[in-house]
C-alpha cells in the first residue's frame with residue numbers, strides 16, 4: 001500500500017490526466033448539466049426556437065421559482081433522511097391565506113412576514129411530531145397532506161378562486177427589478193447588466209482569494225489552466241443569462257428571491273456548524289448524536305425551515321397566478337422531491353448540495369415548460385418527468401454516487 | 404506435489420491514490436486452514452474481496468485459479484457457484500427474521516413458486532447441528548449473542564455447499580469461550596473437507612489453528628509459513644508483520660501516582676424503558692486523575708450500557724437511582740453534548756455503527772465533537788480544520804492518502820485511530836474507551852497503548868472497557884469486573900490474575916433478576 005496524495009499534481013503529471021480525474025470525480029454533476037443542455041436543445045428544435053426566446057426563458061425562471069425554493073428546503077429534509085410530503089398543500093394553503101389577508105385589506109408588508117411565520121409554525125408542528133412524539137416523518141407529513149388539503153378547500157370554499165389585486169404582491173412572480181433612472185437611454189436593462197458584472201467580479205475575486213489561501217496553507221489546488229478555464233466559462237455563463245434578461249425586461253424579482261434563498265442556504269450548509277450537523281446526522285444519526293449533536297433540535301429546525309420555504313413558495317405561486325385556487329400546490333411536493341434527487345441528493349441521506357438542487361429544479365421545470373409549449377397532455381408530462389427522475393436516481397445508484 | 408484448491412497470481416488492486424495489493428501471490432491447499440495476517444490496511448480484506456467477486460474481474464490485475472481453472476468472477480454469486488463463501492468483518496444478518504429465514508435468505512428452497520418452509524426448517528436444523536448450535540431455528544437473530552450470530556453466518560455458508568470458507572476477523576467481537584467454540588468448529592469442518600481462510604489479528608488463535616500462515620504487509624506478501632512443518636511463534640509472526648521486534652506489546656508507564664478522584668459513581672441503577680428490566684444494579688465506581696481503570700467482564704455484562712447511560716444517556720434509559728460526580732461536582736447529563744462540555748469523551752465500541760460517519764472524510768469526523776473550537780461564531784474555518792486534522796494524522800500515524808479521504812475506505816485500524824483523534828480533539832479530562840483495540844493489528848495496538856500512556860501522563864483519566872484479559876492486565880492500574888450489570892469485584896492490577904478475573908466475570912450477582 002502506497003499512500004500518495006490523491007489530487008496532488010506533480011510537475012510531470014500531464015494536463016490530460018488531471019482533466020480526466022476531474023471529469024471522473026464529478027461525473028454526476030457533468031451528467032446533470034449535459035442532461036439540461038440536451039433538454040434545452042431538444043425543446044428549442046421542437047418549438048422552432050420559441051423555447052429559447054427571452055420571453056419564454058423569463059417565464060421558465062418564474063415557473064421554476066416556487067418549485068426551487070421548495071426543493072431547497074426539501075434537500076435539507078432529505079439529507080437528514082426525513083421526508084415531507086405535505087409541502088405542496090402547505091404551500092397551497094398558505095398561498096390562499098396570503099390572498100385572503102390581502103383581500104381583507106392587510107398591508108402587503110404585514111402579510112408576507114405573517115404568512116412566513118405561519119409556515120414556520122406548520123414546520124415546527126410537524127417537526128415536533130417527528131422528534132418528540134417520534135411519529136415517522138412519512139406518516140406525520142402524510143397526515144399533513146390530508147390536513148392542509150382540507151384547510152385549503154375550507155378557506156377557498158366560500159369564494160372559490162380568490163383574486164389578488166395588490167400590485168406589490170403581484171410583482172413577486174411577475175415583476176422585474178426597476179432600472180436606474182439614466183438607464184432609459186439604452187435598449188437594455190442597465191441595472192441588470194451592472195448586477196451581472198458585479199456578480200462576475202465577485203465570483204472571480206472570491207475564487208482567486210480562496211485559491212490564494214489554499215496555496216498559502218500549502219493545500220493541493222488545480223492547475224492554473226484548469227482554474228482559468230473554469231473561471232472563464234463560469235463568467236461566460238453568468239453573463240449569458242444576464243444578457244438574455246437585460247435585453248428583455250431585466251431581472252425578475254423571482255430570480256432575486258431564489259438567489260437570496262440559495263445563497264443563504266448554501267452558506268449555511270457548506271460553511272456553518274449547523275450545516276455540518278445536518279450532514280453528520282444524514283451520514284450516521286447515532287454517531288452524530290454521540291458526538292454531541294442535538295439531533296432532535298436540528299431536525300426540528302430543518303422542518304421549520306421547510307415550512308418557511310413552503311410559505312414562500314405558496315406566495316410566489318399565488319402571485320404568479322394572481323389568485324389562490326382550490327387546487328394550488330397539487331403535486332409540488334413531487335416536483336420538489338424529484339428536483340432534489342435529480343440534483344444528486346443521496347437516496348440514503350448524508351449527501352447533497354442545494355446548488356445542484358437548483359439545477360435539478362431547472363431540469364424538471366424545463367420539461368414542464370417545454371412540454372407545455374408543445375401542448376403535450378399533462379398526464380403524459382407526469383410520465384416523462386417520472387422517467388427522467390428514476391433515470392437520474394438509477395444512475396446515482398449504479399455509479400455508486402449515492403455513497 | 405500438493406493440490407491447491409486456490410491459486411491467486413500477481414494480484415494487483417488499486418484504489419485512487421492507494422495500491423492496496425501489489426503483485427500478490429496466494430496459494431491455498433486443499434483441506435487446510437490458512438490464516439491471513441498483517442497490519443491494518445495491509446490488504447487482507449481487499450484480497451478476499453477480489454477472490455469473492457466483490458471487486459469484479461477487470462477491476463484488478465492478475466489471475467484467480469480454482470481447481471486448476473482460471474476464474475473471472477463478475478459478482479459474488481459467481482464465486483458462490485464455485486463453492487466459495489465469505490463471511491465479512493461486519494455481520495450481515497436480518498435481526499428481525501428467524502434463524503432459518505436468514506440461513507436460506509437468497510437461496511430459498513422452493514416448491515414450485517412458493518417457499519417450502521417445512522423443508523427449509525428441516526435443512527436449517529441440520530446445518531445448525533453441524534455448527535453445534537442447539538437452538539430452535541425459529542429463534543429471531545436479535546435474540547442471539549454475537550457468538551451465536553457468527554455461527555449462524557457459518558451455517559448459512561454451509562447451507563450453500565461450500566468448499567472454501569473465508570472468514571474475515573470472525574472472532575474480533577467474540578469472548579474467549581465463543582472464540583474457542585468457533586475455532587473448534589473450523590477444525591471439525593476441516594475434517595469434513597472444507598478449506599478455510601481466516602483473517603485474524605488474534606495471533607494466539609492463529610498459532611493454534613493455522614496449517615499455513617501468510618503474512619501481508621503494505622499490499623505485498625511477506626512470506627507464507629508452513630505451520631505443519633514446525634511450530635511458528637507469535638513473535639515470529641509479529642516480526643514479519645511489522646518488520647521489527649515488539650518486545651512487550653503493553654508498554655510500561657513511567658511511575659506516575661494517580662491523583663485525586665475526578666470521577667465517581669454512587670449506587671447507579673438503570674432500567675431499560677421498553678423491557679422494564681433493570682440492566683445496571685447499584686454500580687459504584689471511582690476514577691483518579693492520571694489513572695487507567697479497566698472495566699473487565701464478558702460480552703454483554705452491561706459495560707457499554709453503563710458507558711452510554713453516563714454519557715448523556717442517548718438510549719433513553721431510566722436512571723432509577725444514583726449520583727455521578729465529575730471533578731468534584733455532582734452532574735447529570737441529558738445529552739452527550741453536556742457530557743462533552745464537562746470534559747467527558749466516549750469512544751464507542753462499534754466504530755462503524757455509531758462511532759464514525761463513514762461517508763464523510765477524515766477531517767469532518769475528527770472535528771465533529773468540538774467544531775466550536777474551529778469556528779468563529781457559526782462559521783467553520785476549513786483551513787484550520789485541515790491543518791488540525793493533519794496534525795492528528797501525523798501524531799497518531801493515521802494511514803490515509805489525505806485528510807480529505809472518505810473514512811469508510813480506510814482500513815479498520817486507521818478508522819479506529821480516526822475515532823480516537825476525534826475525541827482527543829475534544830480534549831476530555833475523562834476518556835471512556837470501549838473495546839479500543841478490537842480488530843486492530845499488533846503494531847497499531849502498541850501505538851494506541853503508547854498513546855494511552857502519554858495521555859494519562861498528561862493528566863487525563865481513562866476508563867477502558869475491554870473483554871481482552873491480557874489487555875486489561877497489561878494496561879490498567881486498577882480494574883472493576885462486571886457481570887450481569889453488577890460490579891462483582893475490584894482489584895488492583897498487582898493482585899489480579901486471569902483466573903481471579905474470570906471467576907468474578909462469570910459470577911452471577913446474588914439477588915439479581917436474570
Ligand SMILES: Nc1ncnc2c1ncn2[C@@H]1O[C@H](COP(=O)(O)OP(=O)(O)OP(=O)(O)O)[C@@H](O)[C@H]1O
Pocket residue numbers: 001418419421422423441442443444445446447448449450812813814815816817842844
Ligand atoms: N473502497 C476503497 N476505496 C479506497 N481505498 C480502499 C478501499 N478499500 C480499501 N482501501 C484501502 O486499501 C488498503 C487495504 O485495505 P484492507 O481493508 O484490505 O486492509 P485490511 O488488511 O483488511 O486491514 P484491517 O486489518 O484493518 O481490516 C487500505 O489502505 C485501505 O485504505
Ligand SMILES: [Mg+2]
Pocket residue numbers: 447448449492571814815
Ligand atoms: Mg480488513
